[in-house]
Amino acid sequence: MDLEAVRTFTAVADAGQFQEAAADLSITQQAVSKRIAVLEKSLGVRLFTRTPRGAELTIDGQAFLPHARDLLRVAERAVASVRAGRRPLRVDVIASRGAQAGLMRGFHGAHPEIELDVLMLFEIEAAVTAIRSGAIDASFRAVGAPGRALPEDIESVRVLDEPLQLLTGPAHALADARSVTVAQLVGHRIWMPGIVPGTEWGAYYDALVAEYGLTIEATGPNFGSDALLDTIADTPALATFMGENTRLIWPAGHGLRRIPVTEPTPVYPHSLIWRRDSPHPALTALRDHLRSTQPDRLADGTWKPAWVEDSPDTRRT
Structure with missing residues (x-):
């Protein structure tokens, strides 16, 4: 009609x-x-x-x-x-309980007047394609993984270096430690069924294993965080990594421990990526918020893959 x-x-x-x-x-x-x-x-x-x-x-x-x-x-x-400026700002995060979702919750708290659509795409290729087509406005990713250079029309800025922590059950050999060094983790089984080959987080943990000789197992199906926590709580031989800012809740009887990792502290680099010519005005507000609210990056005593530092697309605005 x-x-x-x-x-x-x-x-x-x-x-x-x-x-x-x-x-x-x-x-x-x-x-x-x-x-x-x-x-x-x-x-x-x-x-x-x-x-x-x-x-x-x-x-x-x-x-x-x-x-x-x-x-x-x-x-x-x-x-x-x-229509940019009249529709919600569409932002992709990897997981609803991770640091990226926390960054978006903070942005929403500071700017409740801005409508948001927060969604989860799996691979960085899907996120870049969605950004370039206009389906989404921005995505949080680890930028610079080998073979994953960003196209020229995609801009990025690193917004958070998140320290990793070791999560163990109460009977694990390291459960009573106040902190653990990377060297102390050698020989311990670190179980992370959420690692998928070919993803940027897969490339991150591959680099960590290659650098320090850790044993990270991604065997078995990924039934989600609840199943992971149950297994870690009940299996003394297993531990797992999680980000410092990951929000997880478990039954009191699990007795899980979150233990800082030191000498060095592995940090996961979260970057915001977007299309250079994006017309959505709220995108500027998001970038300004992330720049003004995030702490200074950890420098001495931290580790991240060499490709993070070498990436020409990793820069602040």
Whole structure:
């Protein structure tokens, strides 16, 4: 259905005259008459009758009018849903309980007036494709992984270096330690079923293993964080890594321990990526918020893969 014809129909119904509707729409009276005639032909009914006082709705016109207004409202909402500045800011995070989601919760708390759509895409390739197509506005990723250079039209800025912690059950050999060094982890089984080959976090842990000779196992299906916590609590031989800012809740009986890792402290580099020519005004507010609220990066005594430091796409604005 021709929405311009529907809009013309509602204008005539409101004005009561073709001439006045033409003035309101900034078109000729002939154009108004033509649009109404096309609409009446497509509907198979007469919508107006001409009278000395102007144009009056027929019974069919009266029946059609509320639906015509609904059509125009729906069309307006459809346009607004994709128009930058009027639709929500769409941001991709990897996990709902991770540091990236926490960054977005902080942004929402500081800017409740900005509408957000927070979604989760799996691979960085999918995130970049969605950013370039306009399906999303930004994504949090570890930038610089080998073979994953960002396209020229994608900008990035590192927003958080998150320290890793060791998570153990109460019977683990390191459970009572206040902190553990990376050297102390050699020979211990670190179970992380969420690591998927080919992902940027997979590349991160591959680099950690290669650097320090750790044993990280990604065997078995990934049943989610609850199943992981249950297994770690019940299996003295297993531990796992988690980010310092990861929000997890477990039953009190699990007795899990979160233990800082030192000498050096592995940090996971979270970057925000977006399209250079993104028109969404809220994206600037998000970048300003992240820049102003994040602590200075840890420097001495930390570790991250060499590809993080070497990446030409990792920079602050």
